Amino acid sequence: MKRTPCLIFIALFVLQAPCQAGFLDSLSQEILPPSKQQSSLDTNVVVKGLKEALATGTEKAVAAVSRPDGYFRNQLIKILLPRKIQQVADVAAQIGFQQQVDTFVLSMNRAAEKAAPQAARYFGNAIRQMTVEDAKQILNGGDTAATTFFEKKTRAQLFEAFKPSVTTAMNQVGTARAYKELIGKYEATPLAAFSGKPSLDLDEYVTNKALDGLFLMVAEEEKKIRKDPAARTTDLLRKVFGGK
Template sequence: MRSLPLLLAGALLSASVSAQNLSSLSQDEASDGLKDTLEQSVQLAVKQLGKPGGFANDPLVRIELPGRLEQAARLMKQVGLGARADELEKRMNLAAEAAVPQARTLLAEAVRNMTLADAKGILSGGEDSATQYLKRSSGEQLRQRFLPIVAQATEQFDLTQQYNALASQAATFGMLDNKHGSIEEYVTEQTLNGLFKVIGQQEKGIRGNPAAAATGLAQRVLSAH
C-alpha cells in the first residue's frame, strides 16, 4: 500500500500539472472549448430526444400525466377506463418529440452568449456545470420562446381536447375536480426538464472522456482541467 505522504504528493503533482495545462490556454481558448462541449451536448440531446420514442421510450424523461390526473388515471385503469389516459400520455410525448428539434437554434444562441466569467465558473464547477449555466441563464427565456412551439405541437396532436376529455371523465367519477392547468404549459415544462437532463448527461459523458469531444480545442480544455 502506498504511504499517505506519497498519495498526497501525487495529488499535489496532478493538481499542479492540471493548473499548468490550463494556464497554457488563453481565456478565449478555454471559453471556446467549453462552448464547443456544450454545443455538442445540446446537439446530441436534441438528436436523442427529437426522434420517435425519444421521450416515450426513455424512463428518465418520459412525460406522464400531471399530478392528481395521473392518480385519477391509475384508478381509472383499474376499472378498465384507462384507454383515454394512455392515449393522452402517448400524445404528450409525441408533442415533446416534435417540439425538441425546434429548440436547437435557441439553445445554440444561449451557448454563444457565454462570457469569459461564465467559462471560469464552469471550469471550477461540477461535471454538469455547463448545463446548469445554460439552464440558469436561459431557462426562463427558453420556456417563453418554447411555449408557442409546444402549443403548435399540442394542436397538431389534439392534446387539449384529449386532456379536457380525460379530466372531465375523471371528474365524473369523483376522481378529480374540474380545475386543471394548461396542458401546453405542463408539456413545455416537462419537455425542457427532460432536455436539460439529457444535455447534462451528455456533458458528463464528454467531460469524463475528453477524447469524445468533437473538436480538438474542447479535448485540450477538458484534458487540461
C-alpha cells in the same frame, strides 16, 4: 509553472484521474508555445475548447429528445401524468379506459418531441454570448456547471418559445382531445361528484416538463464530455480535455 484557473479546469476534465503537476505542465506545453504560456492565449484556447464542448453537448441533447420517442422511451425524462390527473387516470383505467390514459401520456411526450428542435438556436446564442467571466464560473463549477449556466440564460426564453409550439403540437397529436376524453370518462363516475373536476394548465405543464427533460439531457452530455474520452468527438476537444 504557475497553474492558471484554466489549467485547473482542464484537470477536472481528464478521465477521472487525480490532478498532478506533471500532467498540467505537459498539457500546457502541448497547447501553448513556450513564449506565450503566461499570456492570455491559454485562456482563449481553453475557452474555445469549452465553447466547442458546450456546442457538442447541447447539439446531442437536442437531437436525442427531438427524435420520435426521444421523451416517451427515455425513462429519465418521460412526461408522466401530473399528480392532479393521476386519480382521474386510475379511475378511468379501472372502468375500462386504459387506452385513453395511454394515449394521453403518449401525446404529451409527442408534443414535447415536436417542440424540442428549436432549443438549438437558444443554446447557440448563449454559447456565442458567453463571457470570460461566464467561462470562469463554469470552469470552477461542478459536473453540471455548464447546464446550470444554460438554464439560467435560456430557460425563460425557451419557455416562451416552447409553449406555443407545445400547444400547436398537442392539438396536432390529439393531446387536448385525449385529455378531454379522460376527464369526460371521470366525470361520469360517482367519485367525480365528491372530488370535482381537476384543474390543470396542460400547456404549461407539458412545456415545463419538456424543459426539465431537455436540461437533464444536457447535463448528461456535459458529464460525458467531462469524464468519457469517447464523447470528445473533435480534435480540439481531445486536445483540451484529453491531453492528446
